[in-house]
Amino acid sequence: LAKTTQPISMDSYEGQEVNITCSHNNIATNDYITWYQQFPSQGPRFIIQGYKTKVTNEVASLFIPADRKSSTLSLPRVSLSDTAVYYCLVAGMDSSYKLIFGSGTRLLVRP
Amino acid sequence: NAGVTQTPKFQVLKTGQSMTLQCAQDMNHNSMYWYRQDPGMGLRLIYYSASEGTTDKGEVPNGYNVSRLNKREFSLRLESAAPSQTSVYFCASSEPTGRHPNTEAFFGQGTRLTVV
Numbered sequence: 001l002a003k004t005t006q007p008i009s010m011d012s013y014e015g016q017e018v019n020i021t022c023s024h025n026n027i028a029t030n031d032y033i034t035w036y037q038q039f040p041s042q043g044p045r046f047i048i049q050g051y052k053t054k055v056t057n058e059v060a061s062l063f064i065p066a067d068r069k070s071s072t073l074s075l076p077r078v079s080l081s082d083t084a085v086y087y088c089l090v091a092g093m094d095s096s097y098k099l100i101f102g103s104g105t106r107l108l109v110r111p
Numbered sequence: 112n113a114g115v116t117q118t119p120k121f122q123v124l125k126t127g128q129s130m131t132l133q134c135a136q137d138m139n140h141n142s143m144y145w146y147r148q149d150p151g152m153g154l155r156l157i158y159y160s161a162s163e164g165t166t167d168k169g170e171v172p173n174g175y176n177v178s179r180l181n182k183r184e185f186s187l188r189l190e191s192a193a194p195s196q197t198s199v200y201f202c203a204s205s206e207p208t209g210r211h212p213n214t215e216a217f218f219g220q221g222t223r224l225t226v227v
Contacts, residue, residue, distance in 0.1 A: 032214050034214040034215070036216075041221075042218075042220070042221075043115075043201045043203065043218025043219060043220060043221055044154065044201075044216075044218055045218070046215040046216065046217075049213075049214055049215065085153075087153065087154075089214065091214050092214070093207075097142055097161065097205070097207040097214065098156065098159060098167075098169065099144060099156065099159075099203070099205070099214065099216055100156055100169075100170065101146070101153050101154040101155070101156070102153055103152065103153040104153050
């Protein structure tokens with residue numbers, strides 16, 4: 001299973017763009033990259049999924065370089081409500097879709 | 112539309128007692144998962160079921176058993192609870208599909224279990 005590595009924590013201020021990078025050097029050909037958000041006392045919530053290049057939705061953008069060994073979650077103009085833990089996962093057909101969460105990145109957004 | 116429902120929401124057990132955590136989903140998903148989350152830590156996969164009738168161990172299966180009762184329900188059993196099993200337990204479901212998998216999992220609200 002591809003292991004992921006993320007920064008333990010990040011700080012930002014309201015209105016700034018936040019980029020969280022995840023390393024997944026052993027990603028398999030059929031694996032997809034998925035990001036989740038978790039607030040205290042809640043289960044994780046899906047944010048975005050991608051395979052290569054760039055994916056954008058109403059919440060975030062996901063940038064994946066050609067070698068797919070890393071990915072960057074971009075949160076535009078964060079607000080206090082974006083304070084949460086963000087998890088990067090790598091999963092797909094080769095891993096039987098086992099969803100393995102790492103330790104995540106704790107993002108603190110300050111006023 | 113309830114999504115993923117876990118029962119109970121809270122439970123206190125004495126060491127050595129047994130209990131079953133229940134999980135049901137109404138999204139017709141094939142895959143279901145059980146995770147535990149210790150304070151300040153990430154989620155760790157206990158068991159998962161890729162489809163009805165199949166179960167497989169995750170990262171931390173020791174001390175747990177599971178049953179995929181049908182497509183909707185996936186239960187987690189602690190046969191002899193230990194203080195080390197004090198945690199928040201999350202159930203999730205997803206619908207991975209072929210060459211373009213959907214790795215979007217939907218989570219329940221969690222069960223807070225304390226073993227004293």
